Amino acid sequence: MSNKRLIKVPVVSxxxxxxKQAEYLFWVGSAGSYDDRxxxxxxxxxxxxxxxxxxxxxxxxDETDSGDVAKRAGNEFVFQMxxxxxxxxxxxxxxxxxxTCDPHDYNVIKNEYSDLGGNYExxxxxxxxxxxxxxxxxxxxxxxxxxKKITYHDPCYLGRGNxxxxxxxxxxKQISNDFVEMERNRERALCCGAGGAxxxxxxxxxxxxxxxxxxxDALATKADYIATACPFCMTMMMDGxxxxxxxxxxxxxxxAELIAMSENL
Amino acid sequence: xxxxxxxxxxxxxxxxxxxRNVSIIAKNIKLGKSVDISDNKSQRWKTMFLVAxxxxxxxxxxxxxxxxxFVYVGFIIVNFEMLEILIDGITGxxxxxxxxxxxxxxxxxxxxxxxxxxSACLIFLFRRNIVRVKRFHNxxxxxxxxxxxxxILITEILLMSAFFSMNTADSILQIRGEEHFVxxxxxxxSSFLIPLFEGFSSNTLMFVERFGWxxxxxxxxxxxxxxxxxxxxxxxxxxxxVYYTKLKARTYISNMDSVTNEVKIAMGxxxxxxxxxxxxxxxxxAKDVKDLSWKNLMDAYTCTECxxxxxxxxxxxxxxxxxxxxxxxxxxxxxxxxxxxxRKEGEKFDDKKTLINDYISHEExxxxxxxxxxxxxxxxxxxxxSIILELRRYIFMEESAAPSAINSMSTNIENNGAPWxxxxxxxxxxxxxxxxxx
Numbered sequence: 001m002s003n004k005r006l007i008k009v010p011v012v013s014x015x016x017x018x019x020k021q022a023e024y025l026f027w028v029g030s031a032g033s034y035d036d037r038x039x040x041x042x043x044x045x046x047x048x049x050x051x052x053x054x055x056x057x058x059x060x061x062d063e064t065d066s067g068d069v070a071k072r073a074g075n076e077f078v079f080q081m082x083x084x085x086x087x088x089x090x091x092x093x094x095x096x097x098x099x100t101c102d103p104h105d106y107n108v109i110k111n112e113y114s115d116l117g118g119n120y121e122x123x124x125x126x127x128x129x130x131x132x133x134x135x136x137x138x139x140x141x142x143x144x145x146x147x148k149k150i151t152y153h154d155p156c157y158l159g160r161g162n163x164x165x166x167x168x169x170x171x172x173k174q175i176s177n178d179f180v181e182m183e184r185n186r187e188r189a190l191c192c193g194a195g196g197a198x199x200x201x202x203x204x205x206x207x208x209x210x211x212x213x214x215x216x217d218a219l220a221t222k223a224d225y226i227a228t229a230c231p232f233c234m235t236m237m238m239d240g241x242x243x244x245x246x247x248x249x250x251x252x253x254x255x256a257e258l259i260a261m262s263e264n265l
Numbered sequence: 266x267x268x269x270x271x272x273x274x275x276x277x278x279x280x281x282x283x284x285r286n287v288s289i290i291a292k293n294i295k296l297g298k299s300v301d302i303s304d305n306k307s308q309r310w311k312t313m314f315l316v317a318x319x320x321x322x323x324x325x326x327x328x329x330x331x332x333x334x335f336v337y338v339g340f341i342i343v344n345f346e347m348l349e350i351l352i353d354g355i356t357g358x359x360x361x362x363x364x365x366x367x368x369x370x371x372x373x374x375x376x377x378x379x380x381x382x383x384s385a386c387l388i389f390l391f392r393r394n395i396v397r398v399k400r401f402h403n404x405x406x407x408x409x410x411x412x413x414x415x416x417i418l419i420t421e422i423l424l425m426s427a428f429f430s431m432n433t434a435d436s437i438l439q440i441r442g443e444e445h446f447v448x449x450x451x452x453x454x455s456s457f458l459i460p461l462f463e464g465f466s467s468n469t470l471m472f473v474e475r476f477g478w479x480x481x482x483x484x485x486x487x488x489x490x491x492x493x494x495x496x497x498x499x500x501x502x503x504x505x506x507v508y509y510t511k512l513k514a515r516t517y518i519s520n521m522d523s524v525t526n527e528v529k530i531a532m533g534x535x536x537x538x539x540x541x542x543x544x545x546x547x548x549x550x551a552k553d554v555k556d557l558s559w560k561n562l563m564d565a566y567t568c569t570e571c572x573x574x575x576x577x578x579x580x581x582x583x584x585x586x587x588x589x590x591x592x593x594x595x596x597x598x599x600x601x602x603x604x605x606x607x608r609k610e611g612e613k614f615d616d617k618k619t620l621i622n623d624y625i626s627h628e629e630x631x632x633x634x635x636x637x638x639x640x641x642x643x644x645x646x647x648x649x650x651s652i653i654l655e656l657r658r659y660i661f662m663e664e665s666a667a668p669s670a671i672n673s674m675s676t677n678i679e680n681n682g683a684p685w686x687x688x689x690x691x692x693x694x695x696x697x698x699x700x701x702x703x
Contacts, residue, residue, distance in 0.1 A: 003703045009696040028693070030683040039695040047701045060693050064682035072635050073667060074550060074657030075675045076521045080528040082678060083520075111517040116525065156636040161516030187641055191579040196635030200674040200684060204632040207584030214579075265701050 007050055010057040012093050022057035027100040030065045031231035038231035041101050044260035045125050051265055052137045062089050068108040073197035087118035101125045101256060103157035103230045124158055126229045126255050130167035133174060140174045144262040150176040151223035153237060154189035155230035168229050168255055175262045182217045190214045194232035215240025226252045272354040279486035286493035290566055293604035297559035302509045309508045317507040322644040332385040339382035346375050350482050363449045373453030379425040380454055386418045400572030405591035410570050417497050424484045431477025433458040434470040443467055499569035503645045506567040509560055510646040515637045518654055550658025553619045554600040557655055564647040565597035574639035574649060580632040587632035589639035589649040595624035596652060621656055630656045631668055
């Protein structure tokens with residue numbers, strides 16, 4: 001019954017050489033390309049795209065860092081160099097629609113690239129999965145996570161930044177009948193601690209790590225799964241769970257991974 | 266009459282002194298860099314209507330929010346009564362507006378609001394000083410900011426109490442049919458105070474009435490002139506500050522045009538003559554208040570130090586030194602100091618101090634996660650993150666003094682196209698051996 005197929009991920013430049021164009025660019029981003037944990041999210045999301053027969057392609061080696069972390073750290077030069085390279089490439093391939101799993105790249109491409117000549121219709125993967133479900137292109141299996149409690153950590157750049165609060169929740173409620181909110185949720189959600197280039201440096205002196213505090217919020221729900229929708233939040237929540245020695249009781253998974261799991265992709 | 270001349274004189278002085286102090290604040294705000302915020306007028310009015318006039322963000326913390334609405338609405342309503350006081354004061358009339366039908370009902374409504382103001386202020390004092398709500402006692406809440414809060418609350422209580430004693434004495438004099446005290450009908454709340462005052466002679470009551478009247482109006486003049494020295498200036502600036510809110514995504518950070526040109530030259534997209542040649546590029550980011558935009562500086566004067574920003578800041582909640590409220594208070598305090606120097610010594614003013622280091626440390630600046638919990642929480646739409654980012658820009662691009670881990674991250678992006686040291690050629694190694702179950 002189950003048939004394993006090797007996925008050949010389409011690359012924009014290769015399609016272009018055959019005079020073909022995909023409808024969506026899947027913007028993988030640096031974390032999704034290189035971070036071992038985030039790569040699993042990328043792979044899970046590609047399986048969803050394949051499963052739903054979405055017309056997509058990646059930039060491959062034509063993609064370079066979005067410049068987001070450099071900008072948030074105050075290095076506007078590096079940001080704009082990166083942004084302009086990416087815009088030049090994307091415009092040359094006439095990219096119109098973009099999907100990404102990284103809320104930081106989502107924010108920067110959607111809101112900041114436009115000032116520099118890059119105007120695209122940008123989807124976060126949770127918005128895109130929500131759209132696939134609502135268009136009837138993705139039918140979900142409610143058995144896999146039956147009886148499992150799932151909570152959701154709002155990434156700042158997705159929630160507070162871009163008002164995407166309901167789509168991730170809608171998607172999670174399709175696979176779980178036991179979705180539970182943390183005390184601080186939606187616009188009051190606590191940051192995981194990784195944003196604004198914090199991911200790349202040691203935290204300043206304090207009495208606790210931000211991720212530890214946020215993990216406490218998540219553990220207080222007694223959920224079996226902590227869902228996230230951001231590669232940096234993923235790193236932070238995983239660290240928090242390890243710090244609390246709860247990695248055997250609670251799993252931290254991206255929404256794309258949960259969906260791929262529920263469908264056994 | 267001499268009293269009316271004195272009154273008019275005090276009125277003119279109060280307004281003149283207030284005007285002087287407000288123009289100093291306006292001048293200070295204009296020391297900031299110019300930015301054009303003239304777009305989307307209708308959306309701006311809408312935001313102002315909702316957030317400033319409608320207090321939509323205040324009520325997200327319901328207790329303080331509702332009490333604040335009492336004080337805010339009370340403050341505005343009771344000020345209608347100021348109109349009558351001003352006319353009476355200048356012309357020597359008494360309750361000149363009492364010809365208005367149902368005048369006593371109108372005054373009664375004022376009294377209800379005055380009582381609401383007194384009650385709310387008492388609860389606020391209790392919360393600040395007895396319950397000691399945490400956000401009013403963070404380290405940046407030194408003795409002056411705490412005293413400032415208490416002065417405002419006590420003044421408001423005294424002003425409203427004067428209003429009540431004036432009305433009570435007036436009512437008794439009206440009942441006694443004293444000359445000059447036209448009968449207006451009774452006032453809803455002060456009529457309950459009549460038994461307290463009834464034993465006094467008419468002369469004493471006339472003194473009480475006049476004392477209440479003068480205390481009230483002089484108190485208002487004094488308070489008006491206290492506001493520019495106080496965090497309470499938000500009563501004026503909240504409205505324009507919300508009007509000029511950033512309307513883009515909350516996490517949007519502006520792209521620096523000065524950098525855009527340089528990058529375009531570096532990438533060969535335009536040449537130097539197209540970029541406008543020898544234009545002064547100026548400082549990248551902000552080292553001092555003059556490098557911030559006027560909107561950043563308006564934010565600083567709009568802050569009323571409520572501390573809702575700091576109460577939700579992940580860095581502050583985990584014991585780091587960063588407090589978004591302190592960033593704003595420091596910006597305002599430095600601007601006061603800097604503005605004073607500029608007015609005294611002109612452009613050459615240099616006190617060897619800067620906003621970075623002398624007020625805000627690197628430790629605070631680098632602790633921000635740019636999560637925007639602070640900006641979302643702020644009831645008057647102050648943008649703390651924008652100031653922090655301008656400071657980071659200065660540290661990074663002008664001083665090259667970013668933390669070393671941040672420097673390596675940035676160098677990696679420049680060299681490898683990723684914040685880590687991986688080869689750009691491996692960018693889609695993740696796609697190897699990827700299988701799907703069908």
